Amino acid sequence: MAMVATLTNCGAGACMMLSQRTSSSWLPLFLGSRSCSSRDVIGFVDAGVFQGDGRLRLGLSWRLLHCNQSKRKMGALSIRAAVFDQLSTGLEEAWTKLRREDVLTRENMKEPMRDIRRALLEADVSLPVVRRFVNSVSEKAIGTGVIRGVKPDQQLVKLVSLMGGDAVSIEFAKVPPTVILMAGLQGVGKTTACGKLALFLKKKDKSCIMLATDVYRPAAIEQLVTLGKQMEVPVFEAGNQLSPVEIARKGLSEAKKKGVDVVIVDTAGRLQVDKGMMNELKQMKQVLNPTEIFLVVDAMTGQEAAALVAAFNLEVGLTGAILTKLDGDSRGGAALSIKEVSGKPIKFIGEGESMTALEPFYPDRMASRILGMGDILSFVEKAQEVMMQEEAEEMQKKIMEAKFDFNDFLKQTRMMARMGSMGGMLKFIPGMNKVSPLQIREAEKSLKVMESMINSMTPEERADPELLTKSPSRRRRIALGSGRTQEQVSQLVSQLFQMRARMKNLATLMQGGKVPGLDNLDESLRSSQKAPPGTAKRRRTKTELQKLLTKVGQGGSVAKGFGSKREVI
Numbered sequence: 001m002a003m004v005a006t007l008t009n010c011g012a013g014a015c016m017m018l019s020q021r022t023s024s025s026w027l028p029l030f031l032g033s034r035s036c037s038s039r040d041v042i043g044f045v046d047a048g049v050f051q052g053d054g055r056l057r058l059g060l061s062w063r064l065l066h067c068n069q070s071k072r073k074m075g076a077l078s079i080r081a082a083v084f085d086q087l088s089t090g091l092e093e094a095w096t097k098l099r100r101e102d103v104l105t106r107e108n109m110k111e112p113m114r115d116i117r118r119a120l121l122e123a124d125v126s127l128p129v130v131r132r133f134v135n136s137v138s139e140k141a142i143g144t145g146v147i148r149g150v151k152p153d154q155q156l157v158k159l160v161s162l163m164g165g166d167a168v169s170i171e172f173a174k175v176p177p178t179v180i181l182m183a184g185l186q187g188v189g190k191t192t193a194c195g196k197l198a199l200f201l202k203k204k205d206k207s208c209i210m211l212a213t214d215v216y217r218p219a220a221i222e223q224l225v226t227l228g229k230q231m232e233v234p235v236f237e238a239g240n241q242l243s244p245v246e247i248a249r250k251g252l253s254e255a256k257k258k259g260v261d262v263v264i265v266d267t268a269g270r271l272q273v274d275k276g277m278m279n280e281l282k283q284m285k286q287v288l289n290p291t292e293i294f295l296v297v298d299a300m301t302g303q304e305a306a307a308l309v310a311a312f313n314l315e316v317g318l319t320g321a322i323l324t325k326l327d328g329d330s331r332g333g334a335a336l337s338i339k340e341v342s343g344k345p346i347k348f349i350g351e352g353e354s355m356t357a358l359e360p361f362y363p364d365r366m367a368s369r370i371l372g373m374g375d376i377l378s379f380v381e382k383a384q385e386v387m388m389q390e391e392a393e394e395m396q397k398k399i400m401e402a403k404f405d406f407n408d409f410l411k412q413t414r415m416m417a418r419m420g421s422m423g424g425m426l427k428f429i430p431g432m433n434k435v436s437p438l439q440i441r442e443a444e445k446s447l448k449v450m451e452s453m454i455n456s457m458t459p460e461e462r463a464d465p466e467l468l469t470k471s472p473s474r475r476r477r478i479a480l481g482s483g484r485t486q487e488q489v490s491q492l493v494s495q496l497f498q499m500r501a502r503m504k505n506l507a508t509l510m511q512g513g514k515v516p517g518l519d520n521l522d523e524s525l526r527s528s529q530k531a532p533p534g535t536a537k538r539r540r541t542k543t544e545l546q547k548l549l550t551k552v553g554q555g556g557s558v559a560k561g562f563g564s565k566r567e568v569i
């Protein structure tokens with residue numbers, strides 16, 4: 001029994017519906033559905049090819065599907081940084097509530113914004129930041145209409161990603177050297193960040209020198225020298241015989257002599273912000289006239305980091321922050337607070353002890369990471385896809401009007417091909433490992449056989465399959481052109497008509513109409529759904545219902561003419 005996966009665009013993410021199919025293998029050609037929200041039950045029509053009784057058959061399935069808005073997405077590898085899991089979960093709960101709304105109002109925003117507020121506070125985002133964020137997002141979001149296909153919560157998601165603005169890169173001095181002064185409390189990762197930054201800049205063909213001005217912690221100079229050797233970046237140090245300010249002055253003149261592009265100044269850390277520390281930094285700033293002053297903060301300090309950035313900025317004036325140790329189990333509050341509180345951007349993030357574990361900070365990526373890596377991207381992608389939905393709905397209309405022709409079929413098979421090999425795609429779909437590679441290969445082969453015959457048709461024949469029913473010579477020509485037998489061509493054309501007939505019957509059923517021969521199926525289905533066990537009048541057995549549906553499926557009650565069993569050509 002092959003499992004069948006049908007991919008449908010389900011609003012916020014691709015949902016997969018798996019259904020059992022008796023045929024040996026079914027290759028769904030996703031032909032049409034409409035995006036649904038979590039509460040929707042949709043009628044879903046798809047057609048595909050399957051190997052039935054040893055023959056290649058075009059199939060059709062119509063199901064009432066309960067579209068669960070699951071986060072499972074085919075192929076969307078959602079890698080969420082552990083560091084934001086808690087925050088992500090909280091925010092996702094808020095999105096779930098918002099998704100049900102078409103337009104955001106003060107009323108329907110209340111509860112989700114309360115969830116977002118709670119999630120941010122639990123993630124250790126500073127309270128003023130949370131208050132300002134919630135208010136600003138609410139004001140901006142309320143009243144937003146639904147951009148065609150993009151639900152307000154997706155806009156809200158974009159607002160969050162805008163929260164950090166654009167990435168801000170290093171500013172270089174007009175006249176080299178560019179001086180970067182690194183400040184921060186003890187143990188936050190300043191010295192390590194100096195090494196990482198030097199390597200980052202070296203990779204950008206910038207020559208660097210590091211100044212070891214931390215004369216208070218003996219190992220600090222040794223640590224910087226070691227890092228310098230590791231990355232072949234020169235280090236200027238004068239032991240602890242000179243004051244930090246003097247070392248800075250000498251180091252800078254050395255750099256100018258050597259025509260170095262960038263000077264990175266490592267400074268001493270303190271256990272807390274103190275007057276002495278601040279005065280020393282101010283004196284170094286006067287001597288060095290740095291282009292950048294980065295405060296190195298530890299992500300683990302959460303909202304404390306924001307307060308620190310604000311304090312340093314007031315005293316010394318900062319140009320940005322480097323957020324280190326994001327690979328730890330920080331809750332992400334620092335990343336969301338710094339910009340909002342200090343107005344200064346995070347320029348880099350450190351995610352490990354290795355020298356390569358430093359990358360520029362991209363607020364939008366951080367937002368998508370916080371909200372579940374990939375969800376934001378797929379939300380926005382879905383918005384684009386939803387635009388394509390019209391095309392799918394156009395196709396579905398043709399299906400329902402039984403005007404589905406070989407051009408449509410080709411369009412669908414090519415779309416499937418664009419999505420990657422069926423085998424490659426199915427492996428992303430949970431539970432699809434039940435479909436054996438042999439079945440997948442068979443189905444893909446069948447599809448190729450069909451495509452070869454369709455490609456041998458003229459555009460008129462594809463658009464008007466009736467031409468093929470009246471002319472054995474046309475069928476012969478297609479068989480010769482595609483290297484298939486005439487019987488295969490006849491089988492393909494016959495199946496297309498049978499599929500049209502089934503669709504016509506199903507369309508009637510979906511529109512609440514009566515399909516000859518099925519007049520009491522509807523009532524049986526309803527009663528079987530409504531009546532409590534044992535009270536319903538004798539209902540058709542499952543087999544009888546299935547027989548009836550099969551009869552419909554084989555177009556048993558369709559008008560006479562081409563395509564019915566009797567007229568296999």
Ligand SMILES: Nc1nc2c(ncn2[C@@H]2O[C@H](COP(=O)(O)OP(=O)(O)OP(=O)(O)O)[C@@H](O)[C@H]2O)c(=O)[nH]1
Binds near residue numbers: 186190
């Ligand atoms: N996991 C992790 N560890 C880091 C990161 N950055 C630095 N560390 C570690 O944090 C510790 C302190 O790093 P340092 O660079 O010595 O800190 P510092 O601010 O220079 O410390 P002081 O010189 O005492 O002021 C070291 O063990 C580093 O390996 C990071 O991004 N992730």
